[in-house]
Amino acid sequence: MHFDLVIIGAGAAGLFCAGQAGQRGLKVLLIDHAERVAEKIRISGGGRCNFTNRDVGPANFLSDNPAFCRSALARYSSQDFIALVQKHGIAFHEKHKGQLFCDDSSDQIIQMLLKECAAGGVERWQPCSVQELQTLSAESTEASAARFELHTTRGQVRAHSVVVATGGLPVPKIGATDWGLRLAKRFGHAIVEPRPALVPLTFDEQAWAPFSALAGLSLPVAVSTGQGKVKARFLEDLLFTHRGLSGPAILQISSFWTEGQALQIDLAPEHKLLPLLQSAKRESKRQLGNELASLFPQRLAQAWLERLGLASQRPMPECKDKDLQNLAQQLQAWSLIPNGSEGWRKAEVMRGGVDTRELNSQNMESKRVPGLYFIGEVVDVTGWLGGYNFQWAWASAAACARSLHANTAIA
Incomplete structure (x- = not known):
């Protein structure tokens, strides 16, 4: 099976990127090993999801490369995500220092993201694990040629681009793993040492x-x-x-x-x-x-x-x-x-992750492996408490999706 884009990880960043990319005309496959979609969204904010903050800027984030987040945050702001929430008719309120929560339930955000994916014709395999990801030798001089092959528990697929949105290590009981970090290392990326944050x-x-x-x-x-x-x-x-x-x-x-x-x-x-x-x-x-x-x-x-x-x-x-x-x-x-x-059991986020000095700040693409992208928490960008980490998920996902184009030769 061939796709323009395979996204690994159906959390906040992965779901949002899939919906955005699908609505831009890409043939998208979204894969996640967990049985339930977006469990971290579901449990966040006491079950009401602090989905963003009214006032977001680079100063609200930590990274070994502090300027990296500036571009994505500027091009997809909290106001952009608020507009999407309002479009879907989700009622929300400001609780404290700009923190925005759903009036009802965090499940409303999950359902909104799933509707966005449906609008983009996204195919979702869940539960499904990626057993191997490898690059392909150039089979064509055309830009649309498949560059990756993935072996999964549901079969083999090929894709022109792959996005890693596997999140961090907090809350292992809902399925958090270091898969994305191990993949980045295998492709030669440096890792800023992960440690529990907001803990x-x-x-x-x-x-x-x-x-x-x-x-x-x-x-x-x-x-x-x-x-x-x-x-x-x-x-x-x-x-x-x-x-x-x-x-x-x-x-x-x-x-x-x-x-x-x-x-x-x-x-x-x-x-x-x-x-x-x-x-x-x-x-x-x-x-x-x-x-x-x-x-x-x-x-x-x-x-x-x-x-x-x-x-x-x-x-x-x-x-x-x-x-x-x-x-x-x-x-x-x-x-x-x-x-x-x-520790990880009580931490809300991970500090550290894929070193952003080896990623393109405009679109989250690896400087080492063309067509490979890292978004969301797996990247060394950590927000303050108060909706900032979700905003990074939305902004990094949008930066990635907007840079991709449908490759009709393999669609």
């Missing part, structure tokens, strides 16, 4: 013992890590867990954190604690524990006083200045070093 961070069990009782407690914080040009800071909610820290603030910073680095956390980013405590010492007759509980959740206030050996029943006028200074410092410049993360 909860963990701490040494003994060191974390004083905080484990705070599990379930959430509050807005400012968290930062790194130095100089690689320093990152986010103002988001933090969540204490039995093993460490989670919540949007930690998921965001986890993409920037590297092993051995400390996190700096301000637990009261909207206040200057020391002047407040000093003022309370002069003017308040309340106990230290009650004063602190007016600024923080009571469990947190009590945990910090116990940690620093301060009596919560002590009246404010009797508190020592150095104790108040230390308390304010600990609460607004809490420094701690994670010992790791919750």
